[in-house]
Amino acid sequence: MKKYNTLIFISPWLLTLMVFWAFPVIYSLGLSFTNYTIFGETSFVGITNFIRLFSDPSFLQALKNTSFFVFGTIPFTTIIALILAVLIAEKIPGHRIFQAGYFIPSITSMVVIALIFSSLYARDGYLHLLGNIIGIEVPENGYLFSTKTALPAIMVMDIWVAIGYYVLLFLAGIKSIPIEIYEAAKLDGARFWRRLFSVTIPQITPILLFVLVINTIRSFQVFVEIYVMTKGGPLGSTSTVVYFVFDEGLQKFNMGYASAAAYLLFVIILGFSLLQMKLLSRKGMTS
Amino acid sequence: MSHRLSKTALSIIMALVLVGMLFPLIYMLLTSLKEITSLSGLRLFSVSEFSFKNYIDMFSRGGITGFVFNSAFVAVIVTVGNIIFCLMSGYALARKRFFGNKLLFISATAVLMIPQHVVIIPVYILVSKLGMHNTYWALILPWLVNPLGIFLMRQYISNLPDDCEQAARIDGAGEFRILFQIVMPLCKPALAVLAIQVFLTNWNSFLYPFILTSSPELYTLPVGLAMMQGLQQINLGQLMAGSTIAALPVIVVFLLFQRQITEGITAGAVKG
Numbered sequence: 001m002k003k004y005n006t007l008i009f010i011s012p013w014l015l016t017l018m019v020f021w022a023f024p025v026i027y028s029l030g031l032s033f034t035n036y037t038i039f040g041e042t043s044f045v046g047i048t049n050f051i052r053l054f055s056d057p058s059f060l061q062a063l064k065n066t067s068f069f070v071f072g073t074i075p076f077t078t079i080i081a082l083i084l085a086v087l088i089a090e091k092i093p094g095h096r097i098f099q100a101g102y103f104i105p106s107i108t109s110m111v112v113i114a115l116i117f118s119s120l121y122a123r124d125g126y127l128h129l130l131g132n133i134i135g136i137e138v139p140e141n142g143y144l145f146s147t148k149t150a151l152p153a154i155m156v157m158d159i160w161v162a163i164g165y166y167v168l169l170f171l172a173g174i175k176s177i178p179i180e181i182y183e184a185a186k187l188d189g190a191r192f193w194r195r196l197f198s199v200t201i202p203q204i205t206p207i208l209l210f211v212l213v214i215n216t217i218r219s220f221q222v223f224v225e226i227y228v229m230t231k232g233g234p235l236g237s238t239s240t241v242v243y244f245v246f247d248e249g250l251q252k253f254n255m256g257y258a259s260a261a262a263y264l265l266f267v268i269i270l271g272f273s274l275l276q277m278k279l280l281s282r283k284g285m286t287s
Numbered sequence: 288m289s290h291r292l293s294k295t296a297l298s299i300i301m302a303l304v305l306v307g308m309l310f311p312l313i314y315m316l317l318t319s320l321k322e323i324t325s326l327s328g329l330r331l332f333s334v335s336e337f338s339f340k341n342y343i344d345m346f347s348r349g350g351i352t353g354f355v356f357n358s359a360f361v362a363v364i365v366t367v368g369n370i371i372f373c374l375m376s377g378y379a380l381a382r383k384r385f386f387g388n389k390l391l392f393i394s395a396t397a398v399l400m401i402p403q404h405v406v407i408i409p410v411y412i413l414v415s416k417l418g419m420h421n422t423y424w425a426l427i428l429p430w431l432v433n434p435l436g437i438f439l440m441r442q443y444i445s446n447l448p449d450d451c452e453q454a455a456r457i458d459g460a461g462e463f464r465i466l467f468q469i470v471m472p473l474c475k476p477a478l479a480v481l482a483i484q485v486f487l488t489n490w491n492s493f494l495y496p497f498i499l500t501s502s503p504e505l506y507t508l509p510v511g512l513a514m515m516q517g518l519q520q521i522n523l524g525q526l527m528a529g530s531t532i533a534a535l536p537v538i539v540v541f542l543l544f545q546r547q548i549t550e551g552i553t554a555g556a557v558k559g
Contacts, residue, residue: 005461005462005463006379006383006385006462008375009375009376009378009379009383009462009466010375010376010379010380010385010391012372012375012376012431012432013372013376013391013395013432013434013437014391016429016431016432017391017394017395017398019413019429020406020410020413020429021398021401021406023409023413024405024406024409024410024413025401025405025406025409027409027412027413028405028406028408028409031408031409038412038415084301084304087297087301088301090294090297092294092297092298092301093294093295093298094298094301094302095301097305098301098302098304098305100541100542100545101305101308101309102304102305102308103541104308104309104312104538104541105308105309105311105312107487107491107537107538107541107548108312108491108534108537108538109490109491109493109508109509109533109534109537110491110493110509111491111493111509111510111512111513111530111533112315112509112512112530112533112534113311114513115512115513115516115526115527115530116311116312116314116315116527116530117311118516119314119318119523119526119527120311120314126314160307160308160311163308164308165552168549168552168553169552169553172549172553217400217402220402221402221403221404223404223494224493224494227497227513228513228516241404242404245404245407245408246407246498249407249408249411250407250408250411250498255408255412258408259408259409262404262405262407262408263405265402265404265405266401266402266404266405269402270400273400
């Protein structure tokens with residue numbers, strides 16, 4: 001009877017885990033070796049899909065765009081968020097308001113954010129006008145309609161939207177540092193910058209690692225803002241791997257081929273996460 | 288003195304950053320209150336031109352009423368489901384010894400590492416084959432219990448003393464009664480964190496509702512708004528009115544429950 005109760009308690013998670021996580025992850029791997037489309041016959045094609053991906057210009061462009069997106073946003077997001085968190089932790093006047101205010105964009109629906117920025121980036125939108133005022137070269141029809149500026153424009157938006165979330169994580173890390181360490185550092189005459197590099201940053205290495213890993217996982221999967229703002233255009237200049245997966249798999253119904261692309265990205269993400277963990281944990285040990 | 292001065296200077300810089308952070312949302316709100324569509328310069332801020340016409344249009348044309356209902360309906364059911372099921376799973380993992388306990392707990396953490404994009408195609412096929420595509424089931428069933436919630440509840444219950452449970456058990460109370468009448472009330476703070484987080488995540492969710500529904504009757508608010516964009520008959524003011532309807536409840540909930548939301552977000556990071 002007792003065992004039976006426990007089984008009931010865990011069954012919702014057990015079922016969800018099996019049906020909506022474990023099965024799809026395995027099924028997806030299987031699909032990537034087939035030419036499955038939702039209609040028609042399916043046959044096993046070996047690694048043909050993976051070979052085809054590496055000669056498919058639209059996939060290669062999507063992969064390039066995604067990499068540019070990831071490596072172009074994460075350093076900015078991380079550094080800006082860390083600076084803001086350190087300043088808020090100094091308890092300057094208004095720090096509570098800053099903390100709350102910075103966070104608001106990151107809990108707002110990405111669709112809403114993307115719609116707002118589409119309008120700000122459009123021809124004669126406020127950011128378009130701002131570009132004119134500060135004298136940067138502005139595409140005539142707005143940032144999202146030029147192959148040169150569309151992706152960077154989306155990246156700027158993404159940095160803006162994500163900062164508050166990471167500020168919060170960094171703040172949690174900073175607040176968990178024992179106050180004695182700071183007091184000791186102050187007694188030793190360590191000034192703000194010295195305390196930052198010798199106390200704060202080494203102490204929050206685990207959080208820094210966590211932030212880098214989740215931001216990598218999240219950024220490699222950029223999709224919503226691409227779908228809402230550009231649908232991968234102009235001329236594929238904002239197409240990302242997940243957009244490619246969506247387009248091939250759920251619009252053209254080449255699900256086997258799309259699954260191969262999805263899995264390839266999965267492996268890339270996993271590789272980067274492991275690499276970051278390894279690098280940062282080693283660094284954490286020496287300092 | 289110079290120290291205080293530099294702190295004030297910092298505050299001013301941080302306040303400017305704050306303006307930058309909030310400007311797009313303020314722009315959304317102000318644009319939604321304007322009937323004219325091409326705004327230039329400071330006209331955005333002129334109070335005398337405010338009107339609620341865009342909101343009235345969005346509701347009277349029907350579409351958005353259904354989207355708001357779908358979003359609220361799905362988010363409420365999913366939240367209730369998570370309260371019950373994460374509590375149940377968390378309790379079993381914290382208190383019961385059974386074969387695979389540890390493995391099941393690890394599975395919850397492992398699932399958090401799986402990128403969503405890997406499962407969208409198989410989930411789409413699965414949901415279609417089960418005949419649930421374009422139904423409320425597709426929007427609700429996969430999300431009734433979530434790994435982060437299980438993690439949160441398991442940790443919270445592990446730290447509770449189990450005296451009351453033992454006493455109740457000696458008095459002959461059944462496991463369900465112990466869970467829902469004794470453990471659940473003690474878990475209120477953690478359940479509040481869980482409920483708020485699940486509600487907000489679902490209210491904002493786009494990817495799955497987008498791929499698992501195909502008719503406007505089932506669109507949630509984010510999906511509906513994404514689909515409305517670019518339609519000839521919808522102008523910017525109306526689109527921003529719809530966006531405000533999607534964003535405002537989230538911001539209000541955040542301002543009311545800031546502590547719980549912060550806790551929910553940082554729980555995994557600091558403890559995990």
